[in-house]
Amino acid sequence: MKYQTPEGLEQLIKYIVSLDSRSGTQGEIQFPHKIKDLLLQMKYFKENDKNIELHDAGDDLSVLTALYDSDIPNAQTLVIMSHYDTVHTNDFGIYEHIARDVDALTETYKTLNDFPEEVQQDIDSDEYMFGRGVMDMKMGLGQHIRMIEKASVEQLPVNILLLTVPDEEVDSKGMRVATTVLNKIRKERNLNYALILNSEPSFMQTPNDPNYYIYTGSIGKIMPAALSYGVETHVGEPLKGLNALFMASTLNAHMEYQTDFNEEVFGEQTPLPITLRSDDLKLDYNTQVTHHVASVYNVFTMKRSANEVFSLFNQVVDDAIKDMMEKYNAACRASSVDPSLNIQKLTYEALLNHAYEKLGRTTVEEILHESIQLKDMRQQSFDIVTNLLQRMKELTPAVVTMFAPPYYPAVNNTDHPLIEQLIKLTKTHVDDVKVMHYFNGISDLSYVDYKDDDASFTDYKKNTPVYDKTYHIPYEDMKKLNTPFINIGPFGKDPHKYTERLHKKHAFETTTKLLDDITSQFYSK
Structure with a gap:
C-alpha cells in the first residue's frame, strides 16, 4: 500500500495539489482523468476497472466515482465525497508560478518575513504546508483515495463509494449531477447507503480561532437579485430621466x-446579507445616464425557505423604492420641476406573464432562447429581463426582483442517532473538537438532502429566469437519497487566500485514525 503512512499520504497530497484544477480551466477538465489513472494503479481497480466511472457534468467536466465492492451480501456502503476544483491562483502574485508546488512554496515562505504574525508563527513552526487547494479541499480527496486503497487491499467488510466533483467553487454543477448519479449507482449495484461523509476542512469561526470543527449540516445560500431599469436622459437634464445607478445604490444600501x-x-x-455584484450594463461611455443595473445579493439561510426569502426581499425592495421616490420628488421640488416618474416593482414571474400577454409566447420564447446563449447564468438572467423590458417600456422605471443561480438549500441532521454516535466517536480522537450544526463555508452537502415541501420551492422556480433552461436543482433526487451525512475533514487555515495551509500532523495522523475508525463502524459483522 502506498498511502497508509503519513509519508505516503503526504506525497499523495503534494501530487494532487500539483495538478491544476482551477475552476473554469482545462485543468479542471483533465483532473478527474488523472485521478482515474492514479486509481487504476491499485490492484483492485486494475481487476475491476469498470468500477471507476466518469459521468458527464456538462461543459466537458466530469464527476468521478470509484466503487470498492466487498461482495458481501447486504454490506453497508460508505459514500465519501469531495470536490476537486479550486479557486484561482492570481492572489499569490509573484509566487503564482509555485502556488501548486507545496515544497517550493512552503520553503519560499520560510525565507520571507512579511506575513501577519499568526501566519509567520505557523511558517516558523514547520507544522504547516502551503499551497492552493491543499486545505480546500484536496486533502479531503487525498484521504478518500487512501481510504479506498486500504479497503481494497485489506478487503474490508464494507463497501466504499468515492465521489469527487467539479465546479463546487462556482455553481456546483458537478454535485447537482452527482445526486442523480448516486441514486442510479445505488439502484444498479443494489447498494445500501449508510452514510455520506464529506471531508471539507475545518473552517475558523473567528480570526485566529484555534478550534477544530466537525459539521452536522451545511448552511444555505440563496441569491435574490434585482434589475434596476431607469429612464434614459442626458446628464444635463437629470430630472427628465432616472439613473439606474441611483436606483441600484439605494437598493444596495437597504440590502x-x-x-x-x-x-x-x-x-x-x-452571516449578514451583502451585495455580491452590482453591474452597470451600459457597455460604453457617453453622457447618457445608465438605465439598467444588475444587482445580486448573498443571503444565508438555516431554516428559511426560498419563498420566505423572496417575500422578505420584496419587502426590502418596496422600502428602497419608497426611499428612491422620496429623494426623486425632493430633487424635483428643489428644482421647481413637476415629478413625472413613478417607480414600480415587478417580480420576474409578473414580468414574464405580462410579456406573454403583450408580446405573445413565440416572441418571448425567442427572447429566452437568445439570452441563454450567453455563457454565465447570471448574465443570462439579466439579459432576459433587459430584453423583455426594452420591448415594454411602459413598465419602466422599474425594479424587477428575481433569483440568480446558484441556490444551496440548508441541510441539517444533527439529531440523527448515527450522527450522534459519530460525534461521540470523534471526541475520542480529538479532545477539543467542536460540533457545528451548519458548515459555514457553503458545501455540496446542500444537494444530498431536501426536506421542505414542494410549495416552498415554487417562488424560486418561477422567479429564476434560467430555471429549467440552463439551471436545475435535482430536489427529487435529493429527497430520494435519504441518507445521513456529516462533514469531517482536516484542520487548516486561510482557504482561498495565498496563505492557505494545512496542519500536517492533524491531516496525516489524527484525521487518518478518525476516518478509519468511522469506516469500521460500518463493517459487516
Whole structure:
C-alpha cells in the first residue's frame, strides 16, 4: 500500500495539489482523468476497472466515482465525497508560478518575513504546508483515495463509494449531477447507503480561532437579485430621466447588512446579507445616464425557505423604492420641476406573464432562447429581463426582483442517532473538537438532502429566469437519497487566500485514525 503512512499520504497530497484544477480551466477538465489513472494503479481497480466511472457534468467536466465492492451480501456502503476544483491562483502574485508546488512554496515562505504574525508563527513552526487547494479541499480527496486503497487491499467488510466533483467553487454543477448519479449507482449495484461523509476542512469561526470543527449540516445560500431599469436622459437634464445607478445604490444600501434576514438555530447565526455584484450594463461611455443595473445579493439561510426569502426581499425592495421616490420628488421640488416618474416593482414571474400577454409566447420564447446563449447564468438572467423590458417600456422605471443561480438549500441532521454516535466517536480522537450544526463555508452537502415541501420551492422556480433552461436543482433526487451525512475533514487555515495551509500532523495522523475508525463502524459483522 502506498498511502497508509503519513509519508505516503503526504506525497499523495503534494501530487494532487500539483495538478491544476482551477475552476473554469482545462485543468479542471483533465483532473478527474488523472485521478482515474492514479486509481487504476491499485490492484483492485486494475481487476475491476469498470468500477471507476466518469459521468458527464456538462461543459466537458466530469464527476468521478470509484466503487470498492466487498461482495458481501447486504454490506453497508460508505459514500465519501469531495470536490476537486479550486479557486484561482492570481492572489499569490509573484509566487503564482509555485502556488501548486507545496515544497517550493512552503520553503519560499520560510525565507520571507512579511506575513501577519499568526501566519509567520505557523511558517516558523514547520507544522504547516502551503499551497492552493491543499486545505480546500484536496486533502479531503487525498484521504478518500487512501481510504479506498486500504479497503481494497485489506478487503474490508464494507463497501466504499468515492465521489469527487467539479465546479463546487462556482455553481456546483458537478454535485447537482452527482445526486442523480448516486441514486442510479445505488439502484444498479443494489447498494445500501449508510452514510455520506464529506471531508471539507475545518473552517475558523473567528480570526485566529484555534478550534477544530466537525459539521452536522451545511448552511444555505440563496441569491435574490434585482434589475434596476431607469429612464434614459442626458446628464444635463437629470430630472427628465432616472439613473439606474441611483436606483441600484439605494437598493444596495437597504440590502447590505439587512438584519431582517438573520436566523439563529442551535445558537448559530447566519452571516449578514451583502451585495455580491452590482453591474452597470451600459457597455460604453457617453453622457447618457445608465438605465439598467444588475444587482445580486448573498443571503444565508438555516431554516428559511426560498419563498420566505423572496417575500422578505420584496419587502426590502418596496422600502428602497419608497426611499428612491422620496429623494426623486425632493430633487424635483428643489428644482421647481413637476415629478413625472413613478417607480414600480415587478417580480420576474409578473414580468414574464405580462410579456406573454403583450408580446405573445413565440416572441418571448425567442427572447429566452437568445439570452441563454450567453455563457454565465447570471448574465443570462439579466439579459432576459433587459430584453423583455426594452420591448415594454411602459413598465419602466422599474425594479424587477428575481433569483440568480446558484441556490444551496440548508441541510441539517444533527439529531440523527448515527450522527450522534459519530460525534461521540470523534471526541475520542480529538479532545477539543467542536460540533457545528451548519458548515459555514457553503458545501455540496446542500444537494444530498431536501426536506421542505414542494410549495416552498415554487417562488424560486418561477422567479429564476434560467430555471429549467440552463439551471436545475435535482430536489427529487435529493429527497430520494435519504441518507445521513456529516462533514469531517482536516484542520487548516486561510482557504482561498495565498496563505492557505494545512496542519500536517492533524491531516496525516489524527484525521487518518478518525476516518478509519468511522469506516469500521460500518463493517459487516
